[in-house]
Amino acid sequence: MRLKPLVLLLSLLMPCGLSLAAEKNVYGLNEYASLPELDDVLAAKLDTGAKTASLGARNIKRFKRNGDTWVRFNIGSDDTAPIEKPLARISKIKRRAGDFDPDEGKTYTARPVIELDVCMGNTLRTIEVNLTDRSAFQYPLLIGSEALKRFGALVDPSLKYAAGKPGCSNAAHSDE
Structure with missing residues (x-):
């Protein structure tokens, strides 16, 4: 009958887990x-096995602006207007066996x-994305x-x- 206290404890904790x-x-x-800054809506794959987010980009070039490093790139075809954003950091992505x-x-x-x-959905977050050719x-x-x-x-x-x-909407922006 030693299980009764454990069952009681688990039953008390279960509502907390359900509310979470x-x-x-x-x-x-x-x-x-939706990528509001880029005025674009894309289909995304959600991958719990990948640590970082990746955005398909072309013509990726780093450059300096006022002493800071920025990145210029295109999304979609090469004839779209280039996008310029400050570089947050450089990510090291593990290569697969066939890519080594x-x-x-x-x-x-x-x-x-x-x-x-x-x-x-209705949730807006600022996230880090690495830029790579996902064509x-x-x-x-x-x-x-x-x-x-x-999210x-x-x-x-x-x-x-x-x-x-x-x-x-931008008013709904939250970084919780």
Whole structure:
């Protein structure tokens, strides 16, 4: 009969766990993500196995402005207007076995990282995204676990576009 105190303790703690889950936002494996600063809505893949978010970009160039490092890039086709954002940092992304070049000797790829406002559903957050060519992938935006934490996300891989079309206003911006 030693189990009774343990069962009692677990039953008291269970409502707390349920209320924490109720405060989370449920998203599907894929969601629409609005990038207000870039005036674009993209299909995104939510990937809890990836740490960082990645945005498909082309013509990625670093440059100096007033002593700070910035990044200039295009989203979509090369004939779109270039976007310029301050460089937040450089991310080291592990290379996969097929991507490793023994002559180069690096087991990682260095990617520029920017901060970007992203809206999913009615939730707007500023997240870090690394810039890379994602033209070989189905989704131009991958949202990793660090960004998913900021969204308070519960990801249900059986769902797609559970949050619907993005509906954020700048007044709804929150970085909780």
